[in-house]
Amino acid sequence: MAFPKRKNIQSEKRQFLIIVGSKNPVKISCTDSAFHQAFDDAFLIEGLNVGSGVSNQPVGDQETYQGALNRAVNSKAVFPEADYWVGIEGGIEEIGDEMQAFAWVVIIDKSGKIGKAKTATFFLPPAITALVKGGMELGEADDQFFQRENSKTGNGAVGILTHERIDRKNYYTPAVILALIPFLNPEIY
Incomplete structure (x- = not known):
């Protein structure tokens, strides 16, 4: 069975409100871009300062995922009138002497679907x-090493290392x- 690439998720014509569990402009912008690419609806995206409930520099999949989930859940608790709540958390993982970077994204809707x-x-x-x-957050380490300021609200390590x-x-x-994906395919999720 084929599903359309874009789907209108609203039944009545109104603007959907999406709350991002961060005031970081990059996280707000990527959420805006993703929702507009995925759906034909009208969205208002707002950022909200909420805690992640994990360390400032999450280590490993579980802690990083938990931070993203907590941001989405905490956003819903603070602003329950929204339609969707988004948590994005960046983390690192040590693999031998090396370290990889990544992020988890968690989205919750009004029905509790995740x-x-x-x-x-x-x-x-x-x-x-x-x-x-040595104890620095990745963003701080980027700033120190590359002699920048607040790169985590800008291009981040990935932007710096890939030359934009x-x-x-x-x-x-x-x-x-x-x-x-679960919201694009409600018939099977």
């Missing part, structure tokens, strides 16, 4: 790995779309 997806992973250079292992061929928004957007 969509989730993970970004692609990439390996960090040894100097940044050493800074993170993939910026942080374009890195997160496919994972947000993948997390929307």
Whole structure:
């Protein structure tokens, strides 16, 4: 059975409200982009400062996923009138002497349905790995090593390391779309 690429999810004509569990402009922008690519509806995307309930630099799949889930759940608790709540959490994982970076995305709708997806992973250079292992958050390590300010609200490590061929928004957007799969296919989820 084939499903259309884009689907109108609203029954009456109104604007849907999506709350992102962060004020980070990259997370808000990638959510906006993903929802507009996935659906033909009108959306208003707002960011909200909520806690992730995990360490500032989550380590491993479980802690990073939990941070994304907590951001979505906490957003819903603070602003229950919305239609969708989105949590995005970046994390790292040590593999031997190396370190990879990634993010988890969790989306919850009014009915309690949950969509989730993970970004692609990439390996960090040894100097940044050493800074993170020394206790820095990845964004701080990027700023120190590359002599930048607040890169995590901009292009992030992925943008810096790919020479802007993939910026942080374009890195997160496919994972947000993948997390929307259950909402794109309600007949089978």
